[in-house]
Amino acid sequence: MENKELAIMDIKKGEVCVLKICWKLDVNTSPLLEAKFSALLESGEKDFILDFSEVVYISSSGLRAVLMGAKKSAAAGGKTVLCALKPQIIEVFNVAGFTPLFSLFATEEEALESFK
């Protein structure tokens, strides 16, 4: 069996928390992203960049985790932006009608700029 764990690194850049998500956001791993979001929000974080550069797969469970995190960070007075999405991931965002809901940036640097 492949490793089921989803690797998520969180790196603090100024006031913004960058979550680097690795590999797949599927029905097995997406709850881990939801849990990570919740834990960071509880510890007082409210601004997030989701770095998708390593994400090769997303299903509705992954979309749900991203949407829930974004809603909660907005409710906490912050925001969530996304960067470095691969074309196949953007395609799923488009089909799901997610593209207008989020600010998408090509790079992490541009995403960070949006918080200034």
Added chain:
Amino acid sequence: MEKEFVANSNAGQQCVILENRIDEIRRLSIIVEEFFGEHQLPSEMLFKMNLVFEEIISNIIYYGYEDDTKHEIVINMNLLNGILAVEIKDDGKAFNPLANPEPRLDAPLEERPIGGMGIYLVKHLVDEIRYNRYNNFNILSFRKNIRDKG
């Protein structure tokens, strides 16, 4: 590098039997990946088909059963002339996922419902899909032209 698909060069069939456990979806994705490799099918399609499988199977596992016992979900894949035809059969309660209302895609972030996206994605990623109830089985069949990039 993606291998070029050659029409008619391959035909194939595969039957996969899953248990009604969520971790079986990962096993299926590996089998589908092998099937795509064996028949040199485009990798963009692999992502889409695995997404379609995950949504349909997780829907069955989460909502299909009214007991806690083991059930089988039988998947038949049939590739011919660049068309992948799939039939997914389960013995859960009668449920037509295609009859669910479509989610509101125009709602702003705060009002956007959290659920209901899975089957919507499926409908938009396959060319044709239909549901039948037959002999106490739910049968969901779909077709996808694998030669298309879209």
